């Protein structure tokens with residue numbers, strides 16, 4: 176039986192950042208990562224997607240100096256993004272949020288980023304059990320042997336790991352988080368609010384080569400109002416060379432009979448179920464480029480998890496607070512910290528992980544909930560507000576939104592000049608955004624508070 180100060184379940188960006196900061200602040204920190212093989216990595220590692228996008232101000236939210244991000248993980252500098260409705264497009268050249276990173280953002284090699292984070296954690300003294308899963312956690316909250324509490328983790332290898340502090344970083348599937356936290360609930364439970372099969376979305380992506388003449392290597396593209404379901408949209412993220420990730424996000428378990436098929440660009444009258452991810456992507460490409468054939472966008476089969484494709488769950492929910500009095504912090508995707516609204520979450524994962532690791536190491540974990548909220552309040556309030564405002568939008572509403580409030584949507588910032596320019600409908604949209612955001616200020620976006628745990 177191994178005894179450590181801080182045990183971390185999951186070695187993605189959140190868990191690794193927690194291990195890094197815990198070790199840097201003098202704790203004995205161990206990460207247990209179940210370990211996923213990737214063709215582009217020579218050992219088992221975390222369950223990384225192939226590539227990812229980072230916006231300028233997310234670098235600050237991660238608490239990194241732009242210089243710290245290694246050049247060799249950056250695939251592309253980004254100049255902007257296009258939000259495309261059925262007939263209106265909103266081009267965006269700036270996030271409009273103060274940032275020290277000089278460009279709009281960058282596309283990066285996510286596996287490389289994860290490996291770099293692990294290198295930082297190991298250099299600081301953290302250790303890894305990779306290829307072993309945590310199958311159970313039992314917490315004993317009575318102090319013993321100078322420890323405030325003990326958490327006993329059972330691993331799939333049969334070994335046990337005992338820690339004073341527990342960081343739950345198992346991502347949106349919450350393989351361990353739900354039961355570990357429900358040790359401390361009796362009324363409303365974590366499985367009530369964060370059940371992955373109810374609150375997660377599914378994300379599917381393909382790595383395809385884009386013909387030279389169609390390539391826009393420095394822009395992200397999102398199509399809204401093309402497929403049914405709240406926060407359901409296809410996107411294109413440029414990677415290296417001519418390769419792009421073409422993907423989509425959609426809620427799990429949609430019923431096609433709930434939608435008018437004629438309204439949605441990517442549905443067909445004879446669909447008897449919601450199309451599968453690959454079918455949606457084919458239809459998107461046919462719609463955008465009628466003069467081309469799908470074979471003009473060949474699948475890059477040596478990328479991704481399976482023959483050029485990847486399917487992942489993605490959390491699309493509001494975050495929860497952690498039972499810090501039990502010496503437990505939930506971080507990143509496990510706490511509901513990814514926003515399917517813009518497919519982003521690495522920044523929240525890194526920052527919550529860094530905070531949890533540092534506070535666990537310094538015996539200050541009870542400050543965790545306040546600290547992550549101080550650091551990320553604006554980001555959570557903005558994402559939750561936007562996701563709420565557009566929850567029931569159909570194609571017409573997306574066009575209307577993109578046509579009238581081009582400086583409000585997806586940036587959360589606007590000027591009075593643009594409101595005046597967009598007339599009454601722009602004014603209404605700003606008013607709706609502001610009144611929704613008011614509900615979420617001061618931690619109102621949290622969906623499970625620390626006071627609800629029986630501690």
Ligand SMILES: Cc1cc2nc3c(=O)[nH]c(=O)nc-3n(C[C@H](O)[C@H](O)[C@H](O)COP(=O)(O)OP(=O)(O)OC[C@H]3O[C@@H](n4cnc5c(N)ncnc54)[C@H](O)[C@@H]3O)c2cc1C
Nearest residue numbers: 185187188189209221222228308309346487507508520521
């Ligand atoms: C298709 C897709 C595209 C995305 N694109 C972007 C993007 O462009 N930009 C961005 O910022 N974010 C993006 N995200 C979101 C981002 O990937 C997540 O927010 C981020 O990975 C969350 O990090 P995490 O460490 O909390 O969880 P994860 O990265 O999910 O890591 C959890 C880790 O825990 C391990 N694990 C789980 N259970 C156990 C167990 N029982 N025992 C041991 N180990 C376990 C898993 O193997 C995994 O490695 C995307 C997500 C998806 C699905």
